Amino acid sequence: AQSVTQLGSHVSVSEGALVLLRCNYSSSVPPYLFWYVQYPNQGLQLLLKYTSAATLVKGINGFEAEFKKSETSFHLTKPSAHMSDAAEYFCAVSEFTGNQFYFGTGTSLTVIP
Amino acid sequence: GAVVSQHPSRVICKSGTSVKIECRSLDFQATTMFWYRQFPKQSLMLMATSNEGSKATYEQGVEKDKFLINHASLTLSTLTVTSAHPEDSSFYICSAGIGGQSEAFFGQGTRLTVV
Numbered sequence: 451a452q453s454v455t456q457l458g459s460h461v462s463v464s465e466g467a468l469v470l471l472r473c474n475y476s477s478s479v480p481p482y483l484f485w486y487v488q489y490p491n492q493g494l495q496l497l498l499k500y501t502s503a504a505t506l507v508k509g510i511n512g513f514e515a516e517f518k519k520s521e522t523s524f525h526l527t528k529p530s531a532h533m534s535d536a537a538e539y540f541c542a543v544s545e546f547t548g549n550q551f552y553f554g555t556g557t558s559l560t561v562i563p
Numbered sequence: 564g565a566v567v568s569q570h571p572s573r574v575i576c577k578s579g580t581s582v583k584i585e586c587r588s589l590d591f592q593a594t595t596m597f598w599y600r601q602f603p604k605q606s607l608m609l610m611a612t613s614n615e616g617s618k619a620t621y622e623q624g625v626e627k628d629k630f631l632i633n634h635a636s637l638t639l640s641t642l643t644v645t646s647a648h649p650e651d652s653s654f655y656i657c658s659a660g661i662g663g664q665s666e667a668f669f670g671q672g673t674r675l676t677v678v
Contacts, residue, residue: 493569493671494672553599553608
C-alpha cells in the first residue's frame with residue numbers, strides 16, 4: 451500500500467524567503483514521486499517528478515525536490531518565494547506499473563509581501 | 564506534453580437531476596482513466612478507475628450506481644452523477660496516462676454545485 455504525508459497544511463513565508471514543503475511517503479515498491487500545484491478553481495499543474503533517475507529534481511518556476519530513500523522523503527524547495535507562488539501544493543506517489551496516484555493532503559502556501 | 568480536456572469546467576444543477584462530465588485525451592489514447600473527487604480544503608481522493616471497453620473499478624465507499632462511468636473509446640471517459648444531492652457538490656478531476664509512462668495528465672477539473 452502506498453501513502454503520502456504532507457507535514458503542515460499551511461505554510462507562510464515572506465517574499466524572497468526560502469520555501470520548504472515537506473512530503474514523506476510509504477511504498478512497497480520503488481515509487482514515482484510528484485509535486486503538483488493547484489491554483490484556486492483550477493486543475494493540477496505538474497511542478498516536477500522523480501522517476502528513479504537523478505535524486506535532485508528540478509522543476510518549473512524555480513522549484514526543486516530531492517528524493518531521499520533513507521528518509522522516505524521528497525521535500526519541495528524554492529530558494530526565493532514569489533507572490534505568484536501562493537497556491538495549494540500536493541505531493542503524490544504512483545506505482546511503477548500504473549498511473550493511479552495517491553495524494554497527500556496538500557499544503558497551502560501563503561507568501562507575505 | 565499530452566493534453567486531457569475535461570468538460571464542463573463548472574456546472575450547477577438542481578437536486579435530483581443527473582450531470583455528465585466528460586474527460587477526453589486529445590492527442591493520445593488512454594486505455595485507463597482515473598476519476599478523483601476533491602472536497603473543499605481537502606486532497607484528491609480516487610473514486611474509480613475507468614477501463615476502456617470494460618466496467619470501471621470503484622474505490623471502497625464510492626457508490627457505483629450513483630457515479631456511473633463509461634469509457635466507450637480510447638479517448639473518452641464520462642462520469643455521470645445520478646440523482647445529485649447537495650453533498651455531491653465537489654471538484655471532480657480526471658486523469659489519463661500513457662502506457663508505460665509514469666506521468667499522468669490531469670484535466671482542468673469540474674466544479675459541481677448541487678442546489
